[in-house]
Amino acid sequence: MIKVIVVEDHPIMVEGLKNILLNDAGIEMKGDYGNGKSVLQALEKEQPDVILMDVNLPDISGVTLCMEIKKKYEDIRIIGLSIHDEQPVIHSMLQNGASGYVLKNALGTEIIRAIYAIMDGEEYLCSNTKEALKNADAELLKAIPRITRREKEILQLIGKGLTTMQIADQLFISTHTVESHRKNLMEKFGVNNTTTVVKLATEYKLL
Amino acid sequence: MIKVIVVEDHPIMVEGLKNILLNDAGIEMKGDYGNGKSVLQALEKEQPDVILMDVNLPDISGVTLCMEIKKKYEDIRIIGLSIHDEQPVIHSMLQNGASGYVLKNALGTEIIRAIYAIMDGEEYLCSNTKEALKNADAELLKAIPRITRREKEILQLIGKGLTTMQIADQLFISTHTVESHRKNLMEKFGVNNTTTVVKLATEYKLL
DNA sequence: TGTAAAACCCCTGTTTTCCGGTATTTTTTC
DNA sequence: GAAAAAATACCGGAAAACAGGGGTTTTACA
Numbered sequence: 001m002i003k004v005i006v007v008e009d010h011p012i013m014v015e016g017l018k019n020i021l022l023n024d025a026g027i028e029m030k031g032d033y034g035n036g037k038s039v040l041q042a043l044e045k046e047q048p049d050v051i052l053m054d055v056n057l058p059d060i061s062g063v064t065l066c067m068e069i070k071k072k073y074e075d076i077r078i079i080g081l082s083i084h085d086e087q088p089v090i091h092s093m094l095q096n097g098a099s100g101y102v103l104k105n106a107l108g109t110e111i112i113r114a115i116y117a118i119m120d121g122e123e124y125l126c127s128n129t130k131e132a133l134k135n136a137d138a139e140l141l142k143a144i145p146r147i148t149r150r151e152k153e154i155l156q157l158i159g160k161g162l163t164t165m166q167i168a169d170q171l172f173i174s175t176h177t178v179e180s181h182r183k184n185l186m187e188k189f190g191v192n193n194t195t196t197v198v199k200l201a202t203e204y205k206l207l
Numbered sequence: 208m209i210k211v212i213v214v215e216d217h218p219i220m221v222e223g224l225k226n227i228l229l230n231d232a233g234i235e236m237k238g239d240y241g242n243g244k245s246v247l248q249a250l251e252k253e254q255p256d257v258i259l260m261d262v263n264l265p266d267i268s269g270v271t272l273c274m275e276i277k278k279k280y281e282d283i284r285i286i287g288l289s290i291h292d293e294q295p296v297i298h299s300m301l302q303n304g305a306s307g308y309v310l311k312n313a314l315g316t317e318i319i320r321a322i323y324a325i326m327d328g329e330e331y332l333c334s335n336t337k338e339a340l341k342n343a344d345a346e347l348l349k350a351i352p353r354i355t356r357r358e359k360e361i362l363q364l365i366g367k368g369l370t371t372m373q374i375a376d377q378l379f380i381s382t383h384t385v386e387s388h389r390k391n392l393m394e395k396f397g398v399n400n401t402t403t404v405v406k407l408a409t410e411y412k413l414l
Numbered sequence: 415t416g417t418a419a420a421a422c423c424c425c426t427g428t429t430t431t432c433c434g435g436t437a438t439t440t441t442t443t444c
Numbered sequence: 445g446a447a448a449a450a451a452t453a454c455c456g457g458a459a460a461a462c463a464g465g466g467g468t469t470t471t472a473c474a
Contacts, residue, residue, distance in 0.1 A: 175460095
């Protein structure tokens with residue numbers, strides 16, 4: 001029997017997953033948890049083979065939770081579960097130890113298939129996820145620039161409407177330095193004024 | 208027996224709803240549909256008492272579907288079902304004939320309660336929806352400013368990264384005029400630089 | 415572990431934006 | 445249909461952002 005637990009904050013969804021899992025003879029559903037904290041607690045006592053994990057939890061991001069669980073219990077396999085088909089989210093889940101990713105519009109059978117697949121050591125992505133990743137390749141070209149911590153900090157302050165001088169004061173650096181970061185941001189985003197940088201950053205949900 | 212049908216494109220969710228509804232003796236689940244078209248077809252043959260309807264369907268918006276169903280079959284009561292707690296969506300559902308609104312993070316019991324409540328002629332909102340509407344009131348105050356055609360035109364050009372002079376050239380007006388609009392935009396958005404205006408406009412999806 | 419790239423920091427002159435006004439035309443609204 | 449309000453248009457000086465240069469410290473990786 002494959003021991004499975006569910007981490008998901010939507011009760012209706014939990015109900016649906018329970019139903020799907022219970023209908024399969026080889027799978028045993030060992031419990032469900034509505035947030036990251038409670039799973040981490042539960043794991044201290046007993047570990048399942050597989051965790052079905054919603055990526056959007058109320059208390060902690062799925063990516064972080066995934067990382068933490070894999071750090072402590074590397075044998076547990078994790079399947080990310082989400083309505084989001086955004087390439088960055090999918091990638092960071094997989095990079096942080098998830099073995100599978102299934103979108104919430106998937107069929108119940110895909111969940112079952114995913115569980116068996118990752119127990120066989122495979123990586124499982126549902127068809128819609130694969131589709132999303134394929135489309136994402138095109139978007140990768142006009143990808144989100146890689147931004148440093150400092151740049152992000154300054155970008156956020158600019159987004160708040162602060163002027164270069166105010167930012168300089170707040171970060172205890174010269175206005176020239178701030179302008180330098182500003183310049184680099186424009187460079188990285190491939191535009192020539194901060195306004196457009198902020199627009200793009202907003203669209204990319206960096207702000 | 209209250210006849211209920213479900214319109215929802217997430218199979219797992221459907222599974223969960225089915226479970227919840229079947230467990231109640233007074234409710235009869237008459238079927239589920241994954242998109243708007245198929246429900247409309249099904250309704251021609253037989254009408255339920257209540258429709259549980261996801262607001263985000265693949266083929267048609269929940270608001271439109273709600274409106275169409277109420278136009279043809281005014282006795283059917285509709286409960287909107289969504290992950291979104293955004294005030295505009297909730298309001299337009301209710302304005303277009305929905306009798307209830309339940310967020311997907313609600314408990315199964317809330318669904319049941321909602322069905323019975325609207326069958327009693329009440330309007331039912333789940334606790335989280337009420338909360339969202341309350342918070343939305345505060346947001347309504349800092350609502351999207353009313354912008355003139357000309358201002359929008361200029362805002363869009365600013366969003367493209369053009370300078371005042373380039374905009375003036377393109378619209379055959381003086382740079383001073385452009386700056387005047389720029390100033391008014393800042394005024395209306397309640398901020399003091401164009402960058403923040405563009406950020407807000409982007410968030411409001413005005414750009 | 416050494417070195418190249420990246421991140422971070424600073425400067426000067428030029429361009430652009432911002433802010434205080436004012437004036438004319440078009441919409442609302444009573 | 446007249447008054448009020450809003451939209452559009454314009455100015456000049458002050459403030460901020462931008463462009464293009466250079467330097468030091470971390471970080472990544474071969």
